[in-house]
Amino acid sequence: MHAYIVRRLLYAVITFFGITVVTFALIHAVPGDPITFYIGTHGQNVSRPALEAIRHEYHLDDPLPKQYLYWLSGAVRLDFGRSTIDRRPVVERIGEKLPNTFELNFIAFLIAALIGLPAGLWSATRSGRPLERSSAVFFFLLYSLPAFWVALLLMQYFAVRHDLLPLFGMASDQAGAMSMPQRLLDHVRHLILPVVTLTYAQIAIFARFSKSALTEVIRQDFITTARAKGAGESAVLWRHAFRNALIPLVTLLGLVIPSLISGSVIVETIFQWDGIGRLYFDSILARDYPTVLGLTVATALVTLFASLLADILYAVADPRIRLGEGGR
Amino acid sequence: MSASQSMAALTWSRFCRSRLATAALVYVVVVALVAAIAPLIANERGVVPFDPNATDLAHRLEPPDSQHHLGTDDLGRDLLSRMIHGARVSLAIGLTATLISLIVGSFLGALAGYYGGIVDWLVSRLIEIVLCFPFLFLVLGIVALFRPSLWTIMIALGLTSWTTEARFIRGEFLRIREMEFAQAARASGARDARIIFRHLLPNAVAPVLVSASFGVANAILTESALSFLGLGVAVPTASWGSILSIAEQYIDFAWWLVLFPGLAIFTTVAAFNVIGDRFRDALDPRSE
Numbered sequence: 366m367h368a369y370i371v372r373r374l375l376y377a378v379i380t381f382f383g384i385t386v387v388t389f390a391l392i393h394a395v396p397g398d399p400i401t402f403y404i405g406t407h408g409q410n411v412s413r414p415a416l417e418a419i420r421h422e423y424h425l426d427d428p429l430p431k432q433y434l435y436w437l438s439g440a441v442r443l444d445f446g447r448s449t450i451d452r453r454p455v456v457e458r459i460g461e462k463l464p465n466t467f468e469l470n471f472i473a474f475l476i477a478a479l480i481g482l483p484a485g486l487w488s489a490t491r492s493g494r495p496l497e498r499s500s501a502v503f504f505f506l507l508y509s510l511p512a513f514w515v516a517l518l519l520m521q522y523f524a525v526r527h528d529l530l531p532l533f534g535m536a537s538d539q540a541g542a543m544s545m546p547q548r549l550l551d552h553v554r555h556l557i558l559p560v561v562t563l564t565y566a567q568i569a570i571f572a573r574f575s576k577s578a579l580t581e582v583i584r585q586d587f588i589t590t591a592r593a594k595g596a597g598e599s600a601v602l603w604r605h606a607f608r609n610a611l612i613p614l615v616t617l618l619g620l621v622i623p624s625l626i627s628g629s630v631i632v633e634t635i636f637q638w639d640g641i642g643r644l645y646f647d648s649i650l651a652r653d654y655p656t657v658l659g660l661t662v663a664t665a666l667v668t669l670f671a672s673l674l675a676d677i678l679y680a681v682a683d684p685r686i687r688l689g690e691g692g693r
Numbered sequence: 694m695s696a697s698q699s700m701a702a703l704t705w706s707r708f709c710r711s712r713l714a715t716a717a718l719v720y721v722v723v724v725a726l727v728a729a730i731a732p733l734i735a736n737e738r739g740v741v742p743f744d745p746n747a748t749d750l751a752h753r754l755e756p757p758d759s760q761h762h763l764g765t766d767d768l769g770r771d772l773l774s775r776m777i778h779g780a781r782v783s784l785a786i787g788l789t790a791t792l793i794s795l796i797v798g799s800f801l802g803a804l805a806g807y808y809g810g811i812v813d814w815l816v817s818r819l820i821e822i823v824l825c826f827p828f829l830f831l832v833l834g835i836v837a838l839f840r841p842s843l844w845t846i847m848i849a850l851g852l853t854s855w856t857t858e859a860r861f862i863r864g865e866f867l868r869i870r871e872m873e874f875a876q877a878a879r880a881s882g883a884r885d886a887r888i889i890f891r892h893l894l895p896n897a898v899a900p901v902l903v904s905a906s907f908g909v910a911n912a913i914l915t916e917s918a919l920s921f922l923g924l925g926v927a928v929p930t931a932s933w934g935s936i937l938s939i940a941e942q943y944i945d946f947a948w949w950l951v952l953f954p955g956l957a958i959f960t961t962v963a964a965f966n967v968i969g970d971r972f973r974d975a976l977d978p979r980s981e
Contacts, residue, residue: 514955
């Protein structure tokens with residue numbers, strides 16, 4: 366057990382360095398003077414000696430590996446430098462947007478799990494029957510819907526045509542004058558369309574994953590054994606199959622979180638939700654390299670932690686993993 | 694079923710047993726054909742008698758009618774003609790990006806599965822690293838920072854989505870590398886490269902085609918998202934996503950601009966997903 370967790374932690378550290386190397390290499394493969402990386406496009410009006418001074422200050426006259434080490438030593442302390450837009454520390458800017466994205470993603474994750482998991486488990490027990498088949502097709506279609514199109518259709522129907530929900534934003538302009546419950550309701554109304562847009566594809570992921578997990582379990586010998594010893598079908602499902610099918614679901618953590626963060630870029634941009642997805646998109650358009658770099662590393666780290674957590678939970682729940690038998 | 698029936702024929706007949714999958718396949722072929730001959734059918738003298746880029750300000754933002762079957766956009770360009778040409782962009786990007794990820798993924802997966810040991814360890818770590826990045830963050834970053842163009846998009850998509858293929862090929866190689874035919878090749882003195890590419894790869898390729906089908910679907914979806922966000926192919930070129938990004942400004946009345954390009958993306962992506970899903974079942978001997 367300990368050996369497994371130690372190995373997994375070691376891999377996570379290696380992966381962390383890999384993440385920083387890949388991000389750093391990508392940014393430095395971008396054509397153009399790396400000086401814009403630190404001071405933005407205002408750099409064009411700076412005099413030559415001043416540029417040299419900045420170059421020296423940021424170690425840009427050092428060889429690339431050395432530059433990487435300087436940047437890394439900051440990154441491990443979560444110091445990603447200052448934004449080239451407003452000169453504020455990148456961490457501060459990420460920090461103030463993070464709660465908004467977390468709120469959106471957490472609700473979407475919860476709803477997707479609450480609908481997707483039972484739907485997937487249900488369809489595994491009805492495998493091959495007409496209703497199950499059409500539900501499988503339905504989930505496939507759900508998964509194939511482009512998020513931005515769904516967003517546009519929802520906006521067109523609920524906001525423009527019927528004026529039921531706000532078009533975008535996180536609160537109404539008059540929110541400041543509202544009482545507390547009114548303001549809460551207003552916020553919930555603003556949440557609905559972005560959450561729906563973010564959720565529907567995740568429902569399909571949850572459903573498909575839980576279906577194949579349970580199907581996999583039902584095929585195994587111990588289920589046949591349970592049936593052979595005379596256990597009723599519902600006892601086989603509830604007592605034997607479900608519990609074992611839930612274990613692999615923890616790996617979904619490492620799968621769904623990056624997909625939610627990816628979706629945040631589209632959803633937050635369309636609905637003008639003030640989170641990190643929109644911050645990332647705006648920073649890319651403004652070529653605010655320190656923010657782009659910081660956000661890329663930060664989100665990759667979140668995924669890394671999620672999959673690390675998932676692996677450890679998996680090992681705790683399933684002895685075959687930690688004893689190395691299934692550790693392919 | 695006769696024992697002499699080849700694996701391919703067996704898979705094909707199982708595939709065709711699903712009417713939905715067969716319909717999806719036919720649909721994809723039709724869309725591909727239309728895309729291939731787009732310049733022939735959608736020009737001033739074609740079946741769809743409008744140039745995709747010909748502006749006509751007298752007829753801007755018109756709903757579908759007998760002349761413009763799917764309506765016109767903000768510059769009076771014919772929507773149907775633009776969508777037919779847009780199919781070229783979407784499919785070209787989807788297929789090329791998938792081909793790139795197939796080549797990169799197969800190569801790395803084959804190395805990892807064949808040699809094992811340190812090579813396998815390195816490839817597995819690389820996969821783990823790539824999977825940590827939120828897919829769209831990475832693609833958006835690469836495309837925007839290296840200037841959006843057809844090739845940047847295809848390479849960005851290809852270089853970020855090869856991990857699935859690599860894992861499939863690696864798994865297959867682990868399974869078949871000690872089989873008799875592989876040992877026979879080794880015993881006859883074949884070099885590693887020959888064993889990998891001539892003997893093992895053809896036997897490992899089937900499950901990868903499944904992930905390739907999903908890959909095309911994902912690439913088309915991502916390309917349209919990039920174009921929608923304004924980071925797709927350069928402006929005059931029509932793409933399904935870029936038409937939708939125009940639609941966003943006229944969302945209050947121009948329903949046709951929102952509906953039709955979105956339907957095109959959705960149906961094509963769904964068709965590729967259905968094909969991949971059915972293909973996977975057809976390959977799985979346990980499924981029936």
